[in-house]
Amino acid sequence: MDEQFLILSAQKGDLDSFNDLVLVYQESLYNTAFRIMGDEELAADATQDAFISAFRNIGTFRGGSFKSWLLRTVTNACYDELRRQKRRPTTPLEPVTSEDEETESPNWLADPDISPEQKFEQSELEHAIQHCLDGLSPDYRSVVILADIQGLDYSEVSTSLRKPLGTIKSRLARARLRLRECLQDFWELLPIAFRLENESNQ
Amino acid sequence: MTQQTSFRDIKKLSTYLDKQLSRTEQTRLENRLAEESELQEIYQDLRQARALLQKTPRKPLPRNFTLTPKMVGMRPPVPRSVPIFRLASITAAVLLFLSYTFNYLAPIASAPGLAAAPFLSQSGGGCGSENPADCGDVAMESVPFGIGGGSPETPTPEQLTAMPIAPSIMVTSTLESTPEAGMRTMQQPSPAANTISPDLPTIEPPPSEKSSSQAKPFLNSFQIGLVLMTIISGFIAILIRQIIIQRWRKRL
Numbered sequence: 001m002d003e004q005f006l007i008l009s010a011q012k013g014d015l016d017s018f019n020d021l022v023l024v025y026q027e028s029l030y031n032t033a034f035r036i037m038g039d040e041e042l043a044a045d046a047t048q049d050a051f052i053s054a055f056r057n058i059g060t061f062r063g064g065s066f067k068s069w070l071l072r073t074v075t076n077a078c079y080d081e082l083r084r085q086k087r088r089p090t091t092p093l094e095p096v097t098s099e100d101e102e103t104e105s106p107n108w109l110a111d112p113d114i115s116p117e118q119k120f121e122q123s124e125l126e127h128a129i130q131h132c133l134d135g136l137s138p139d140y141r142s143v144v145i146l147a148d149i150q151g152l153d154y155s156e157v158s159t160s161l162r163k164p165l166g167t168i169k170s171r172l173a174r175a176r177l178r179l180r181e182c183l184q185d186f187w188e189l190l191p192i193a194f195r196l197e198n199e200s201n202q
Numbered sequence: 203m204t205q206q207t208s209f210r211d212i213k214k215l216s217t218y219l220d221k222q223l224s225r226t227e228q229t230r231l232e233n234r235l236a237e238e239s240e241l242q243e244i245y246q247d248l249r250q251a252r253a254l255l256q257k258t259p260r261k262p263l264p265r266n267f268t269l270t271p272k273m274v275g276m277r278p279p280v281p282r283s284v285p286i287f288r289l290a291s292i293t294a295a296v297l298l299f300l301s302y303t304f305n306y307l308a309p310i311a312s313a314p315g316l317a318a319a320p321f322l323s324q325s326g327g328g329c330g331s332e333n334p335a336d337c338g339d340v341a342m343e344s345v346p347f348g349i350g351g352g353s354p355e356t357p358t359p360e361q362l363t364a365m366p367i368a369p370s371i372m373v374t375s376t377l378e379s380t381p382e383a384g385m386r387t388m389q390q391p392s393p394a395a396n397t398i399s400p401d402l403p404t405i406e407p408p409p410s411e412k413s414s415s416q417a418k419p420f421l422n423s424f425q426i427g428l429v430l431m432t433i434i435s436g437f438i439a440i441l442i443r444q445i446i447i448q449r450w451r452k453r454l
Contacts, residue, residue, distance in 0.1 A: 019268040148255035173216035
């Protein structure tokens with residue numbers, strides 16, 4: 001269905017139309033939140049809060065990229081949560097295996113379509129990326145997530161974060177520079193396929 | 203990063219990576235990349251870092267994030283008639299209260315001399331005692347003219363008739379309710395009072411007033427109307443609201 005029509009209906013209070021939009025963008029928002037927060041539960045909470053806030057404030061949407069507008073709400077929700085955590089640090093409870101051992105990858109998240117080897121490589125890559133992203137300040141992190149992971153262009157990132165284009169360019173360059181330095185430590189641990197691909201590109 | 207490759211250069215490389223440089227700047231940077239190996243190396247590292255980020259695996263969704271009406275605090279639409287019925291019910295209830303209070307207080311407020319009428323009726327004629335002599339005794343004590351005290355200012359029967367009797371009866375009943383009063387009644391029998399009591403005229407309410415106070419219903423027709431209006435309009439408001447909520451839930 002036409003996005004503009006759904007937005008107009010949602011602005012009139014139609015929750016079903018808004019939920020159609022949620023289904024379209026929920027993956028992007030959740031992944032953005034997860035990369036910013038580095039925690040699945042917190043990311044899920046931030047995503048839900050962002051959609052609730054978006055529905056309540058959809059009347060303020062004045063056109064442009066709806067995805068950017070939604071990403072702004074989710075980054076704001078993440079910033080709020082990070083600030084809250086700074087004030088009241090908490091220890092997350094890890095899922096527990098049948099032997100009462102804590103695990104970072106619970107069974108219910110396992111993807112049955114990938115082989116154990118692929119799963120291991122994916123896990124290594126994800127761990128390396130998340131570790132390096134966590135080393136950045138939230139401002140740099142959100143720019144690099146929106147530009148490089150979500151694939152937004154500069155103007156969309158600028159709209160999402162309400163920062164001038166020049167600031168976005170500077171932050172993105174600094175973030176990439178720091179990520180480059182960080183990822184070099186993990187280079188040998190990265191998946192072979194990925195390294196070969198990069199070497200052939202050179 | 204050396205002096206040759208400043209942050210400005212890195213920013214340009216990053217922007218070049220995203221193909222956001224102007225044509226002239228792009229040509230100038232490409233020439234430098236061909237000449238400066240260090241700049242070329244940094245460019246490759248940035249490109250690799252970006253490629254790695256683009257390859258970041260997507261996290262599967264833990265659940266759907268669709269919203270429910272409860273989440274966003276949506277309420278069923280209230281029809282215009284509901285507040286009207288609600289207001290009617292409240293107004294009728296307030297009017298009922300006011301009218302009942304007014305009816306109850308009006309006789310007391312309008313006739314201060316007969317303010318004790320309710321007490322009179324409650325205490326069975328203004329005296330708790332079966333013995334009329336006791337009643338007469340206390341009544342005499344409270345009469346301001348000093349009846350029974352052998353005073354020279356003994357009122358005439360006309361004065362007694364005109365004298366407000368209600369306060370004296372009220373005092374009587376009040377005094378009777380205290381033990382001290384009872385004791386006084388028993389310890390200080392006043393012969394003078396006994397002698398004068400037969401002369402006191404009996405004050406009785408006019409027959410018409412008496413019959414009206416006895417036949418007065420608990421609620422008059424106006425008040426019954428208000429009661430009905432309170433209940434019916436309140437019930438209609440609740441009924442309409444329930445129907446609307448049920449329909450709204452079914453639609454969701």
